[in-house]
Amino acid sequence: MSTIAPSTAGYAVDVVESTDGRMVLSMGPQHPSTHGVLQVITEIEGEIVTKASPEIGYLHTGIEKSAENLFWSQASTVIERMDYLSPLTNALCYYLAVEKLLGIDGQIPERAQQIRVLLSELSRIASHCVWLGTGGIDLGALTGFFYAFDLRERILDLFEASGGARMHPNYLRVGGLAQDLPKGFLDKLDGVIAMYEPRMRDLRGLLQKNPILQDRMIDVGILEAEDAVAWGMTGPILRAAGIAYDVRKAFPYSGYDRYEFDVPTRTEGDAYARFLVRLDEMDEAMRIIRQVRKELDTPGNWQMTDTKFAPPPKETIALSMEALIHHFKLVSESFRVPAGDVYQAVEGPRGELGYYVVSNGDNRPWRVRTRPPSMYNLQVLKKIALGELIADMVVMIGSLDPVFGEVDR
Amino acid sequence: MPSSQTPPPGSTAVDPTAVRPTIADARILRVTPDALIATLRELKAQGFSQLTDIGGVDYLEREPRFDVVYHLLALPTRESSIGDVGAPARVRVLCGVDVDQEVPTAVALWPAADWAEREVFDLFGIRFQDHPDMRRIQMPDDWEGYPLRKDYPLRGPASERTPRPSFALKSNVAAGTPASGRAAAALQKQLLEARSREVKTAAEAGRTAQTGVHPGASVTAGDASAKELAERPVNLNTKDNA
Amino acid sequence: MALGSGGDFLLTTVDSVARWAQSSSVWPLTMGLACCAIEMMTATAPEYDIARLGSEVFRASPRQADLMIVSGRVSKKMGPIVKRLYDQMADPKWVISMGACASSGGVFDNYAIIQGVDTVIPVDVYVPGCPPTPDGLLYAVNLIQQQIKQGGRGGILARA
Numbered sequence: 001m002s003t004i005a006p007s008t009a010g011y012a013v014d015v016v017e018s019t020d021g022r023m024v025l026s027m028g029p030q031h032p033s034t035h036g037v038l039q040v041i042t043e044i045e046g047e048i049v050t051k052a053s054p055e056i057g058y059l060h061t062g063i064e065k066s067a068e069n070l071f072w073s074q075a076s077t078v079i080e081r082m083d084y085l086s087p088l089t090n091a092l093c094y095y096l097a098v099e100k101l102l103g104i105d106g107q108i109p110e111r112a113q114q115i116r117v118l119l120s121e122l123s124r125i126a127s128h129c130v131w132l133g134t135g136g137i138d139l140g141a142l143t144g145f146f147y148a149f150d151l152r153e154r155i156l157d158l159f160e161a162s163g164g165a166r167m168h169p170n171y172l173r174v175g176g177l178a179q180d181l182p183k184g185f186l187d188k189l190d191g192v193i194a195m196y197e198p199r200m201r202d203l204r205g206l207l208q209k210n211p212i213l214q215d216r217m218i219d220v221g222i223l224e225a226e227d228a229v230a231w232g233m234t235g236p237i238l239r240a241a242g243i244a245y246d247v248r249k250a251f252p253y254s255g256y257d258r259y260e261f262d263v264p265t266r267t268e269g270d271a272y273a274r275f276l277v278r279l280d281e282m283d284e285a286m287r288i289i290r291q292v293r294k295e296l297d298t299p300g301n302w303q304m305t306d307t308k309f310a311p312p313p314k315e316t317i318a319l320s321m322e323a324l325i326h327h328f329k330l331v332s333e334s335f336r337v338p339a340g341d342v343y344q345a346v347e348g349p350r351g352e353l354g355y356y357v358v359s360n361g362d363n364r365p366w367r368v369r370t371r372p373p374s375m376y377n378l379q380v381l382k383k384i385a386l387g388e389l390i391a392d393m394v395v396m397i398g399s400l401d402p403v404f405g406e407v408d409r
Numbered sequence: 410m411p412s413s414q415t416p417p418p419g420s421t422a423v424d425p426t427a428v429r430p431t432i433a434d435a436r437i438l439r440v441t442p443d444a445l446i447a448t449l450r451e452l453k454a455q456g457f458s459q460l461t462d463i464g465g466v467d468y469l470e471r472e473p474r475f476d477v478v479y480h481l482l483a484l485p486t487r488e489s490s491i492g493d494v495g496a497p498a499r500v501r502v503l504c505g506v507d508v509d510q511e512v513p514t515a516v517a518l519w520p521a522a523d524w525a526e527r528e529v530f531d532l533f534g535i536r537f538q539d540h541p542d543m544r545r546i547q548m549p550d551d552w553e554g555y556p557l558r559k560d561y562p563l564r565g566p567a568s569e570r571t572p573r574p575s576f577a578l579k580s581n582v583a584a585g586t587p588a589s590g591r592a593a594a595a596l597q598k599q600l601l602e603a604r605s606r607e608v609k610t611a612a613e614a615g616r617t618a619q620t621g622v623h624p625g626a627s628v629t630a631g632d633a634s635a636k637e638l639a640e641r642p643v644n645l646n647t648k649d650n651a
Numbered sequence: 652m653a654l655g656s657g658g659d660f661l662l663t664t665v666d667s668v669a670r671w672a673q674s675s676s677v678w679p680l681t682m683g684l685a686c687c688a689i690e691m692m693t694a695t696a697p698e699y700d701i702a703r704l705g706s707e708v709f710r711a712s713p714r715q716a717d718l719m720i721v722s723g724r725v726s727k728k729m730g731p732i733v734k735r736l737y738d739q740m741a742d743p744k745w746v747i748s749m750g751a752c753a754s755s756g757g758v759f760d761n762y763a764i765i766q767g768v769d770t771v772i773p774v775d776v777y778v779p780g781c782p783p784t785p786d787g788l789l790y791a792v793n794l795i796q797q798q799i800k801q802g803g804r805g806g807i808l809a810r811a
Contacts, residue, residue, distance in 0.1 A: 029729065030736055032681050037684055057547040057548065058728050059724065060726050060763050061761075061764055062762055065557055081758070084685060084686035100432050101432070133692075146697050150697055165781075166690075167782055168781065225486060230458070230486075231520050231521050232462075232519070241488075242487070242488030243484060243487075245484055246491070249494075251496060263491050265488075267488055336420075339422035339428050339429070340425050340430050341429055342432050343435055344434065354461065354462060356480070358426075361425075367466045369462070369464035369466070369478070379521065379523065408726075409547075549728045556762050564761055564762055571765050571767075572767075
């Protein structure tokens with residue numbers, strides 16, 4: 001029996017008492033396979049884990065407090081940096097919540113919604129590329145990393161073209177987008193769509209039927225449906241346990257109900273099932289992208305025309321006094337959002353990403369509470385690691401796919 | 410002087426949850442901490458099988474000061490297809506909590522509540538009774554203060570402020586390695602050529618009459634010494650150097 | 652290990668050869684914290700390929716690495732750990748502060764983030780950006796290589 005206490009230094013553990021053959025191993029916070037700054041204090045007996053307690057907070061950034069001190073449109077810059085593998089998803093969920101509070105959620109132009117869907121699905125594929133590449137590296141499968149990150153590069157090219165930055169493009173605004181897609185974007189997008197199929201064939205060929213990967217992932221970290229629900233799982237982990245809950249289907253947003261796509265589900269609930277679910281999710285995301293691509297050929301408004309929230313087009317500022325005043329007001333003191341609270345959820349790559357946004361009528365958010373899927377996903381490690389080998393800890397953390405910007409915020 | 414960024418008086422709500430517009434995002438219930446566990450148990454029995462999130466909000470001027478918000482979702486607990494899952498119902502339970510008031514823990518109902526309650530304690534200071542591991546989760550264990558409270562400064566109390574980065578205190582002159590030896594050499598060469606050109610044209614100009622000299626012009630060629638001319642700042646952005 | 656700082660005339664050629672060898676195989680420590688870590692991983696991916704500059708492997712153990720790339724925001728909880736890892740690295744060692752958060756706190760001027768990792772450890776090269784493109788990181792590694800060739804070590808400021 002060991003009693004562990006966190007030491008006052010905050011990063012070491014003190015073994016207060018140890019009376020049998022168990023060893024306390026502190027894995028992290030700097031560790032090649034913990035996918036970020038995670039410390040797992042494991043008690044092991046031989047090779048079997050008898051207790052695993054993840055310690056988080058090493059990346060706590062005070063994003064929610066920062067957002068309370070920024071204007072509504074500025075807050076998305078810090079909010080994007082939570083789930084840094086799919087920044088646009090964070091911004092989209094936040095803006096959907098703000099648009100609900102403003103009452104303009106029914107007035108977002110169609111083209112803006114289509115582009116939002118397009119970039120969300122591209123974010124999903126890019127995020128899963130990182131998961132796939134780094135998950136493979138954890139197991140020693142280094143080649144998949146190069147293939148996956150090359151696909152991700154082409155997608156980051158698209159983000160850079162539209163929003164200006166590869167990660168954290170800050171392309172969304174209240175009421176639509178910051179600007180329309182640039183010339184040549186659709187050709188680049190066609191290139192990505194064309195390269196996707198052969199690349200996924202390569203990746204699946206490298207990994208899916210690989211006997212070593214199957215040996216390491218099958219029957220590891222099993223989480224059944226009932227436990228998954230009780231521990232707050234959503235996203236690929238819940239779907240790998242058999243429950244087909246997808247926020248895009250259950251509570252459609254941004255026009256997702258117009259597109260045809262399936263929600264891949266497995267029943268085994270182990271790491272291999274989550275692996276297959278995420279690969280299938282990438283295919284479904286590309287299916288949605290193909291449908292959106294056809295719609296993007298028709299031009300349209302990319303921003304609401306109501307200049308109370310959206311700055312007027314730059315060309316009109318020199319010609320119209322009203323446009324100038326609106327622009328000045330929006331930049332210097334932003335718009336006000338009526339008092340109230342709202343919970344908005346989207347389907348992020350890790351599960352249900354939710355924002356509980358509270359406004360007191362001011363031009364700054366009163367509270368932005370994130371429902372972080374990664375934090376709840378990571379918490380279940382306490383349960384699924386029990387009785388597993390210490391060597392499988394890395395596989396389990398990879399299959400939970402945590403992003404610490406979101407866990408710690 | 411009133412700032413344009415301060416909202417006009419009387420326009421902000423002390424209790425936004427009481428004046429929210431009609432948004433159909435969830436059924437909303439408000440309870441006191443005494444009735445909390447009974448309500449949550451009742452809702453769980455009605456089919457709200459998942460605790461999606463527990464969050465805290467600090468309404469500084471309201472009685473009770475804090476809200477602990479429980480978001481529940483009615484998911485099926487065994488294998489189900491999209492059709493079976495449908496559009497699960499959401500419910501939001503708002504529990505008003507005073508400073509120093511304790512809230513019973515929901516860990517017995519949903520194990521997911523563990524870390525969420527620790528985070529509410531860490532950032533707001535609201536303790537949960539009978540929690541198995543009531544300690545800080547995000548901040549270091551010896552941190553003092555509850556950061557997300559509205560009276561906690563954004564940059565933290567003075568004792569927690571870290572120094573600014575060292576390069577912010579140094580002058581730019583000390584910084585910078587030239588891009589490459591060849592670029593630095595080429596720049597030097599350009600400078601020398603430009604200076605010799607300037608000295609030559611200044612010497613020629615000094616021989617002609619001085620007409621139309623702009624009051625802001627630098628010292629004329631006739632008055633300046635060669636040394637001063639050589640040390641004058643050189644503009645490389647002329648058409649000779651383009 | 653101070654190379655040639657005493658100016659031993661007979662060994663200057665050996666010094667320069669040794670410095671050239673050192674600069675051609677700078678092995679970074681895996682100090683990936685946040686978003687910049689993803690761009691650091693991308694710098695090892697085929698499009699940017701940091702391995703062609705000599706950083707063939709990223710070592711997880713600080714004892715085996717000579718370059719610490721602090722990539723991401725350093726929280727107050729993580730600060731002592733970064734310091735501990737820096738102390739565990741063997742001399743000679745260099746530090747790249749990658750990104751705005753590691754260099755100066757970035758967008759996060761608040762209670763939780765250390766306003767610049769150079770208040771904790773000495774930094775050789777700062778890379779601006781949020782996150783910087785992998786090109787920026789490669790340029791920073793180039794500057795480190797130049798510093799090594801010139802005989803420099805921790806504390807020299809340079810901008811990438």
